[in-house]
Amino acid sequence: MQSTTPEPTSPPRLLSQRACSHTSIVIAHWKALNHGAMSLVDGHTLTLATVAAVAKHKATARLADTDEVRRRIDKSVDTLNEHLKNGLTVYGVNTGFGGSADVRCKSHEMHALQRALLQLQHVGILPTPSSKGNLEHSTIRAGPPPLTEEWVRATMLIRANSLARGHSAVRSSTIKAILALLHQDIVPLIPSRGSISASGDLSPLSYIAGVLEGNESIYCWTGPPHCRRLVSASVALSSIKAEPVTFGPKEALGLTNGTAVSCAVGSLTLHSMHNILALSQLLTAMNVEAVLGTAGSFAPFISKVRPHTGQKQVASTILAALQGSRLATPIHGMHGHALFQDRYSLRTVPQWLGPFLEDMLLAHDQLTVEMNSTTDNPLIDSVTGEIHHGGNFQAISVTSAMEKCRLAAQAIGRMLFSQFTELVNHATNRGLPPNLSADDPSTSFTMKGVDIAMAAYMSELSFLANPVHNHVVSAEMGNQALNSLALISARYTDTAVEVLQMMCASTLYGVCQALDLRAMQRIFHTELKAQLEQGLDDTFGNRLDEEFLVKAKETVWHYVKQELDKTTAMGAAERFGRIMAGAKVPLLDVLAESVTEHPMLSRGPILRILGLQDWCLINTTQATALYRVTRDRYFLEGDATELLGRASKLLYRFVRRDLKVPMNRGMVDHPMPNISFTPETAVTNGTSINGASTNGAEQVPKTNGHVDDEAWRKKTIGHYISVIYESIKSEKIMDAVVECLEHALEECEGGL
Numbered sequence: 035m036q037s038t039t040p041e042p043t044s045p046p047r048l049l050s051q052r053a054c055s056h057t058s059i060v061i062a063h064w065k066a067l068n069h070g071a072m073s074l075v076d077g078h079t080l081t082l083a084t085v086a087a088v089a090k091h092k093a094t095a096r097l098a099d100t101d102e103v104r105r106r107i108d109k110s111v112d113t114l115n116e117h118l119k120n121g122l123t124v125y126g127v128n129t130g131f132g133g134s135a136d137v138r139c140k141s142h143e144m145h146a147l148q149r150a151l152l153q154l155q156h157v158g159i160l161p162t163p164s165s166k167g168n169l170e171h172s173t174i175r176a177g178p179p180p181l182t183e184e185w186v187r188a189t190m191l192i193r194a195n196s197l198a199r200g201h202s203a204v205r206s207s208t209i210k211a212i213l214a215l216l217h218q219d220i221v222p223l224i225p226s227r228g229s230i231s232a233s234g235d236l237s238p239l240s241y242i243a244g245v246l247e248g249n250e251s252i253y254c255w256t257g258p259p260h261c262r263r264l265v266s267a268s269v270a271l272s273s274i275k276a277e278p279v280t281f282g283p284k285e286a287l288g289l290t291n292g293t294a295v296s297c298a299v300g301s302l303t304l305h306s307m308h309n310i311l312a313l314s315q316l317l318t319a320m321n322v323e324a325v326l327g328t329a330g331s332f333a334p335f336i337s338k339v340r341p342h343t344g345q346k347q348v349a350s351t352i353l354a355a356l357q358g359s360r361l362a363t364p365i366h367g368m369h370g371h372a373l374f375q376d377r378y379s380l381r382t383v384p385q386w387l388g389p390f391l392e393d394m395l396l397a398h399d400q401l402t403v404e405m406n407s408t409t410d411n412p413l414i415d416s417v418t419g420e421i422h423h424g425g426n427f428q429a430i431s432v433t434s435a436m437e438k439c440r441l442a443a444q445a446i447g448r449m450l451f452s453q454f455t456e457l458v459n460h461a462t463n464r465g466l467p468p469n470l471s472a473d474d475p476s477t478s479f480t481m482k483g484v485d486i487a488m489a490a491y492m493s494e495l496s497f498l499a500n501p502v503h504n505h506v507v508s509a510e511m512g513n514q515a516l517n518s519l520a521l522i523s524a525r526y527t528d529t530a531v532e533v534l535q536m537m538c539a540s541t542l543y544g545v546c547q548a549l550d551l552r553a554m555q556r557i558f559h560t561e562l563k564a565q566l567e568q569g570l571d572d573t574f575g576n577r578l579d580e581e582f583l584v585k586a587k588e589t590v591w592h593y594v595k596q597e598l599d600k601t602t603a604m605g606a607a608e609r610f611g612r613i614m615a616g617a618k619v620p621l622l623d624v625l626a627e628s629v630t631e632h633p634m635l636s637r638g639p640i641l642r643i644l645g646l647q648d649w650c651l652i653n654t655t656q657a658t659a660l661y662r663v664t665r666d667r668y669f670l671e672g673d674a675t676e677l678l679g680r681a682s683k684l685l686y687r688f689v690r691r692d693l694k695v696p697m698n699r700g701m702v703d704h705p706m707p708n709i710s711f712t713p714e715t716a717v718t719n720g721t722s723i724n725g726a727s728t729n730g731a732e733q734v735p736k737t738n739g740h741v742d743d744e745a746w747r748k749k750t751i752g753h754y755i756s757v758i759y760e761s762i763k764s765e766k767i768m769d770a771v772v773e774c775l776e777h778a779l780e781e782c783e784g785g786l
Contacts (some may be wrong), residue, residue, distance in 0.1 A: 055347050056391050057775045060312045064772045074098040077199035080405045086305045089188035097210055106200025109416035114203035125412050125423055126287040133511030148286035155240035158225025169253055169264035181224045183255055188298035190216050192405045201408040202288035211246050211279055218274045221255040230509055232517030234427035235295035243289040248278030292409040293429035296520035300432045301401050303528045307439050310534055313771055314446045316681040317541050318383050319355035321453045323682050324548035326464050328363040329356045331381040344388030354778035355681030379452035390442035397435035404431050429520035433503050436523040443530040444499035450541045451492040457548055458485050465599035470547045473700030474605040480698050484540050491537045498530040539759035546689045550697040553674035558664040563591050573649040586624045593620045610657040614650045669699050681774040688770040695754045696747045705748040
């Protein structure tokens with residue numbers, strides 16, 4: 035007989051994510067996550083945002099108190115009881131389990147059978163309690179890591195939602211018992227390993243059932259957020275005046291035989307990946323500005339003639355992020371770079387990220403369907419009275435979603451790694467100093483260690499990108515020859531996300547440093563040009579006609595500007611000595627031309643040549659001093675925001691103002707104990723922080739016995755990258771990211 039069970043359709047927004055832009059999904063997700071509304075568990079309307087809100091922010095969830103939900107649940111229990119009353123065989127209720135399903139039990143043994151299921155599944159390796167029955171934090175840290183509390187909260191919510199669909203013969207009182215634990219923040223201690231996610235995540239879920247039954251050997255977290263402690267299940271239940279659950283004929287099986295753990299870990303991991311994918315596009319925009327790239331790479335026409343959805347979305351997001359930039363060349367603008375096009379790490383980002391964005395949207399669909407599905411066996415159709423034996427516990431949809439996410443993580447990481455290596459390399463960063471060092475580069479190598487660390491992160495991320503599903507082995511008497519390994523895949527994807535977050539933090543730190551250097555460079559170039567022109571006026575003003583004086587200024591500045599980009603690896607004095615010496619050649623050409631045009635001017639050539647040498651010496655000294663003064667002034671009050679596009683401005687301000695992560699000034703910022711670096715004593719490469727020359731002699735800092743006023747900024751580079759990493763991990767950065775995305779979405783809808 036064909037089933038006529040009415041299955042409510044999920045809300046359209048859950049089934050058409052691929053028709054939406056990734057940007058709109060991230061924005062809607064973030065707003066829903068921060069709304070803090072109660073989640074009604076009804077089996078059909080759970081969202082990724084709801085799962086994240088309950089897991090991360092402990093939002094409240096309760097079973098929907100509607101006639102429809104109660105009817106579904108009660109009828110599934112009644113249908114099972116009717117089958118048993120009629121003496122019918124039901125898997126896992128009056129049979130053995132898995133490959134042992136060829137044995138039967140009597141009606142009075144069915145409740146014991148459910149306990150036997152839990153006993154065979156409570157096999158995970160966890161820290162052992164002391165002789166007094168206590169589990170300490172130190173013991174937990176020493177043993178295999180359990181599932182995080184966030185993962186377990188999400189698991190409890192998703193499993194309750196699946197059971198609320200009314201296909202598992204689990205009573206509403208048992209579902210409410212799970213949600214009561216969640217409401218009281220009682221979180222079972224669950225091993226992270228031991229599940230092949232074939233017949234669902236049997237062993238991990240059995241620990242939730244163990245808490246419900248008050249198992250003395252099952253532990254759970256309880257207490258306020260900053261004072262969590264581990265207690266036995268019986269103690270935890272007593273603390274909230276809850277009675278242990280005596281499971282019905284199929285309830286232990288219904289609690290354990292599902293994909294909730296894999297789906298929970300996968301959902302929270304996808305939540306983080308959505309944020310990273312959005313952030314990576316904004317980091318790309320910042321990199322474009324830092325290396326004086328062009329917005330032309332993201333012109334709408336390019337995606338119009340190759341209309342992949344993901345490519346188009348990435349291009350429009352980056353283009354909107356660049357709006358207002360005074361560093362990036364506009365779409366139809368021209369630049370004077372020798373390398374006419376930007377390198378692939380920037381120019382092809384829409385084509386590179388686009389397919390992975392599409393994969394992420396598909397993964398979003400897969401997990402949204404999974405968390406609103408019945409993942410159990412057997413399944414009860416209370417409308418027809420039939421019981422179906424199948425394989426809805428097979429979590430391969432979660433595996434599929436996670437493999438896509440992990441590949442996307444590797445692709446994003448590869449992009450960031452390429453962008454970073456080109457940003458710190460003075461051969462490719464268009465005039466920034468090597469290693470993004472703010473002081474003289476002969477003794478300062480600011481980002482070199484970060485560059486090496488990025489390579490380590492990239493290698494690990496690439497290893498983690500390897501698929502998991504192809505490592506399946508047959509299990510459980512050969513019965514589970516196909517198993518999804520979804521939880522393993524989800525855990526490794528979470529690890530990949532963690533590595534990728536570290537790469538994002540390193541990139542954001544580096545690109546903010548680069549933008550500061552670029553802003554400082556702009557100021558210096560403006561002032562140097564004026565200084566050079568004044569020097570030419572002073573030296574040759576009474577020796578050259580106005581026509582040749584103007585030409586001399588243009589010629590000299592053109593040469594100097596080119597050489598500034600080529601000599602960033604030199605110390606200041608050597609650098610400007612070389613540039614000014616080289617500038618004599620084009621200047622001499624102008625002087626020679628002036629002699630040719632006016633051969634009758636007496637003593638002209640000699641005076642001009644003598645003036646040329648004077649000009650070179652004076653401008654070497656003045657340019658070196660100006661460079662140091664400009665740099666030190668920028669250290670005190672510099673701010674790059676006026677040059678930046680919309681996204682860069684928001685993220686730069688977030689790093690510099692909200693997180694209070696300063697620009698790295700070089701060796702002067704190296705932390706040392708009980709030492710006060712003052713402008714007179716803080717020395718880098720023979721130059722004090724206020725620019726006074728020390729003739730190359732290293733100055734010994736004064737030890738004052740206390741920390742000076744600038745001690746707050748004297749931290750390791752890793753410390754400040756860690757601050758940024760924590761803001762990404764905690765999602766503090768997402769307010770700024772979402773603000774950027776909202777603007778991008780407005781521009782996209784407006785036809786950008």
